[in-house]
Amino acid sequence: MSQMKHIDNNPSTPGKFKIEKSPYNRLIRLQFSLAKLSFWSLVFVGLIFVFFYRSPSASSHMSSDLSRRSLRTSSYGGPAWEKRIKASAKIRSRNGICVLVTGAAGFVGTHVSAALTRRGDGVLGLDNFNDYYDPSLKRARQELLERSVVYIVEGDINDVTLLKKLFEIVAFTHVMHLAAQAGVRYAMENPSSYVHSNIAGLVNMLEVCKSVNPQPSIVWASSSSVYGLNTKVPFSERDRTDQPASLYAATKKAGEEIAHTYNHIYGLSITGLRFFTVYGPWGRPDMAYFFFTRDILKGKSIPIFEAANHGTVARDFTYIDDIVKGCLGALDTAKNSTGSGGKKKGPAQLRVFNLGNTSPVPVSDLVSILEKLLKVKAKRLVMKLPRNGDVQFTHANISSAQKELGYKPTTDLQMGLKKFVRWYLSYYGNGKKNVQ
Numbered sequence: 360m361s362q363m364k365h366i367d368n369n370p371s372t373p374g375k376f377k378i379e380k381s382p383y384n385r386l387i388r389l390q391f392s393l394a395k396l397s398f399w400s401l402v403f404v405g406l407i408f409v410f411f412y413r414s415p416s417a418s419s420h421m422s423s424d425l426s427r428r429s430l431r432t433s434s435y436g437g438p439a440w441e442k443r444i445k446a447s448a449k450i451r452s453r454n455g456i457c458v459l460v461t462g463a464a465g466f467v468g469t470h471v472s473a474a475l476t477r478r479g480d481g482v483l484g485l486d487n488f489n490d491y492y493d494p495s496l497k498r499a500r501q502e503l504l505e506r507s508v509v510y511i512v513e514g515d516i517n518d519v520t521l522l523k524k525l526f527e528i529v530a531f532t533h534v535m536h537l538a539a540q541a542g543v544r545y546a547m548e549n550p551s552s553y554v555h556s557n558i559a560g561l562v563n564m565l566e567v568c569k570s571v572n573p574q575p576s577i578v579w580a581s582s583s584s585v586y587g588l589n590t591k592v593p594f595s596e597r598d599r600t601d602q603p604a605s606l607y608a609a610t611k612k613a614g615e616e617i618a619h620t621y622n623h624i625y626g627l628s629i630t631g632l633r634f635f636t637v638y639g640p641w642g643r644p645d646m647a648y649f650f651f652t653r654d655i656l657k658g659k660s661i662p663i664f665e666a667a668n669h670g671t672v673a674r675d676f677t678y679i680d681d682i683v684k685g686c687l688g689a690l691d692t693a694k695n696s697t698g699s700g701g702k703k704k705g706p707a708q709l710r711v712f713n714l715g716n717t718s719p720v721p722v723s724d725l726v727s728i729l730e731k732l733l734k735v736k737a738k739r740l741v742m743k744l745p746r747n748g749d750v751q752f753t754h755a756n757i758s759s760a761q762k763e764l765g766y767k768p769t770t771d772l773q774m775g776l777k778k779f780v781r782w783y784l785s786y787y788g789n790g791k792k793n794v795q
């Protein structure tokens with residue numbers, strides 16, 4: 360509007376005005392100029408609107424099609440909002456910790472948040488509720504957490520203004536960073552979403568953590584996929600991780616190197632956890648055990664991968680409750696960061712641990728267990744392992760996590776799937792309800 364007023368009063372091309380002879384021509388030229396200016400003003404306003412609408416925040420200039428998948432732009436602020444945050448983050452036990460859990464509406468995030476709040480720790484969630492998989496499942500997890508007074512702020516880890524604001528409201532002692540673009544095969548479809556969340560998002564989060572005072576200790580989710588084409592089994596933390604087989608794995612490996620940098624320069628205490636194919640109730644519908652269950656119940660065929668020469672494809676499937684214990688063990692043994700206000704004062708802790716079950720199971724055996732539990736015969740479609748990022752097997756050496764975190768997995772695949780199937784049937788019914 361003010362721009363329009365300015366244009367009305369002061370023609371932008373006064374020189375041209377002077378040489379006009381006829382008042383009629385002058386009027387036509389004036390109208391034409393005004394129309395042109397109005398048009399470009401509209402285009403400008405439109406562009407600004409599109410930019411703000413697509414960005415996670417006005418301050419974050421990340422342009423990526425990831426924000427397209429975030430269902431709402433984050434809305435936050437105000438005394439009621441801050442009160443809710445403080446209530447959620449309030450420590451309710453002696454020696455409790457105060458944790459910001461990113462990706463709190465995700466599978467692992469929900470379980471970790473619930474476990475922390477159960478023991479009286481202060482927990483605040485952060486999640487962008489993107490639609491990589493059915494967001495209604497994320498909303499149901501959110502409802503579950505809200506019943507235990509855990510509030511999930513709706514926003515993106517790339518929104519630095521929001522992250523800073525959260526640290527202004529609460530002095531988090533720890534960050535459990537689980538927000539990420541997961542999935543090995545989807546990386547070929549939407550590579551930029553992996554860069555956006557697993558690289559840019561991680562860096563933004565670490566930038567904020569290094570500059571606040573006191574700095575929190577950070578525990579974050581890496582992945583078994585960093586072992587890539589490594590053939591030495593079981594995978595030990597000391598084994599090579601420089602041959603990732605997928606972009607997903609490469610971004611997680613990059614995350615581990617980025618963690619090293621922030622630890623080295625700023626004194627941030629950082630622990631990376633390499634999760635091995637985590638499964639269980641409230642799991643991720645993009646994972647094989649989950650959609651196999653859905654498709655077996657629907658009578659649809661399921662693709663079972665095998666390696667060259669009928670080689671077995673196997674995973675060290677790890678039950679969610681065991682993973683949660685590993686996460687809590689990592690938080691509880693994390694030492695304080697040593698820096699303050701962006702300056703390192705001394706060396707800080709930097710760790711990485713395998714969290715697996717340490718007993719790999721062939722995918723065909725997983726299907727047999729599901730068949731028994733569901734009492735339905737699967738339509739098996741055996742096919743060659745596609746060249747899309749999958750590796751043939753994973754197997755964790757967990758001695759380091761056992762020693763340092765007291766990590767000891769206790770649930771085998773049979774028992775864990777039983778619990779998953781029980782949850783699945785209670786949540787979705789026997790397959791008639793539409794599962795996305």
Ligand SMILES: O=C(O)[C@H]1O[C@H](OP(=O)(O)OP(=O)(O)OC[C@H]2O[C@@H](n3ccc(=O)[nH]c3=O)[C@H](O)[C@@H]2O)[C@H](O)[C@@H](O)[C@@H]1O
Nearest residue numbers: 541542543582583584634635636646647662663664722749
């Ligand atoms: O351990 C990890 O770090 C990773 O575990 C899983 O990745 P993945 O093990 O590939 O899990 P699924 O996609 O559920 O696949 C499980 C097994 O089923 C096989 N599979 C998958 C899909 C399919 O259609 N058929 C099939 O046989 C895969 O080859 C794999 O051996 C997660 O999806 C990743 O986010 C996680 O980081």
